[in-house]
Amino acid sequence: VLKVATSLPGISTAGEGSSGFNVRGGKTDQNLFLFDNAVIYSPQHFFGIFSALNSFTLGQVEIYKGSIPAEYGGRLSSVFDLKTKKATTDKLSGEGSIGPVTGNLALEIPVVKDKSSLMIAGRGAYANWILRSLDEESLNRSEASFYDFTATYEHQINENNQIKGTAYTSRDDFSITSDSLFIYENRLFTLNWNHRINNKNNLNLTIANSQYDFDIQFKGNSSDNFKLGYKINETGLKLKLRRLISTRFVLDYGIASKLYTIEPGSLRPIGDESLVSPVEIAKERGLESAVFISGDIDITKKLSVDAGIRFSVFNALGPSIQNTYQEGQPKSSETVIATTEYGTNEVIETYGGPEFRISARYLLAEDFSIKASFNNSYQFIHRLTNNTTASPIDTWILSDLNIKPQQSNQYAIGLFKNLKENIYELSLEGYYKTSDNILDFKTGSQILLNENVETEVLQGQGKAYGLEFLIRKNFGKLNGWFGYTYSRSFTKFDSEFNEERVNDGMFFPSNYDKPHDISIVANYKFTKRFSFSTNFVYQTGRPVTFPVGNFTFNGSQFVAFSDRNQFRIPDYYRLDIGFNVEGNHKKNKLAHSFWTFSIYNVLGRNNPYSVFFVSEQGKIKALQTSIFTIPVPSITYNFKF
Known part of the structure; x- marks a missing residue:
């Protein structure tokens, strides 16, 4: 599914071997990936070559690039909302695939006929046997393998209550040299309760936990063997209610909150003979909360509007030690004027504000419409990378006393046309986006195992604009689509200090600025x-x-x-x-x-x-x-x- 998404206008990657997505000129950390309402931090295997989500388990996929509903928050560019399919409750079924590199098997198992079912799926890559059979010594001593496992249980308690639980885990092992091994893992769990209060009101409660971590193990000479590790964990609660006010007006409202715990990095020796000194960077904690309300109303037969507001609040929490730097001077170890220690759960800094989401559609004809949208967002978590392309071993940090949250405003307008009874779809959409407090790093910065990473951070402005064209044929022996995107993305880092200024403080192309993007997908039966x-x-x-x-x-x-x-x-x-x-x-x-x-x-x-x-x-x-x-x-x- 994610591979198909990159062939749609406005969604791209930095290239082969990159594990991130760039949506409408945004950074790779500005996309929210949800799997049954739990965040997945690395949705790809083997540096982006395979998807980490098993396509045999997926039932519903929604991708929001512009008019993001008010119930979603925490990212600036997009939301990928992926949900597992409903397994059959009447008979055993399944599907699988076997290839030279990967194998996949999914089973749908009825538990209580017509009431409950269990879906389990597992997938793995076994490319090591290929690598070890090659004549090239540097390759036959390398390693490349992964696995993922998904389990989903659904139970229809009665006509008004349904519960669903999902568990997912994945692991990648990757080595291109005989002395280094990269291991990164995803793990998540969700529990969802859907309750119909009455004919007009519905309640949905979700509890979710996600964790992502990686380890780098180096085994060269016994005196310098080490293990470098990183971990991020989040636990969230979301309550959403829906009220059917009339056949033309639906109201959604609710609350959401999540607690982040980050272990920014640790370095430990491997073996008794290793002379590597252990390093442990202090944990980071933060609480992100929001209330939201939105209404979808058909004002007339031709005009419909979906408008909402989300009020987000982020609290950076202790325990933590934070530096205060001299005003009018660049942040460095020489300009620290105070160091403050915060106790457990003590609030270090609070950020937040309102996020407005509004979109409208007007029917120019039954099969021809114009749509427009505006949304602004806050993002309180940041991905740290000083590489051009995103990597599974990039780390995440939270906003704190010295690192501000990212913000963005996006405007979009488009024309959408269906032809010949929906056999053909045609769309043309343009957008303009501005951003503040975008993160980048000073030249030659050291971000791994850095206790004062804010001295290496630059925060500046961003702007992106583009035009997206898509023509799709849905039916017939020949089907597929042609997509073209013209997109520009720029960043600007200006300061009165030379060490905090990039390209003389002028806008310059971002790492993922690729003006022309063409995709052609065709199937012929x-x-x-x-x-x-x-x-x-x-x-x-x-x-x-x-x-x-x-x-x-x-x-x-x-x-x-x-x-x-x-x-x-x-x-x-x-x-x-x-x-x-x-x-x-x-x-x-x-x-x-x-x-x-x-x-x-x-x-x-x-x-x-x-x-x-x-x-x-x-x-x-x-x-x-x-x-x-x-x-x-x-x-x-x-x-x-």
């Missing part, structure tokens, strides 16, 4: 058993900073760099194809099966993942790394019963 699919992607190369010269000063050589993000890596494009062969369509058989033959990167395009520079014989040489440089074939056997 030759017969009931044979079908063909293809996917083509083109994106403008993302911005990078290049060295532009070198010089000698006091006998030492130095490199002079361009303005930040002044250049771009080569454009990205990729073509994938697939051929499906289904089994016969007899009704009385054990399972329905089909084979999928696919080739990823048919053209063998050597798309750059990153560009770096080395010095050879006094000259600077540019090199690039790529994830896939050749066509990658695959075969999968699928079955469903």
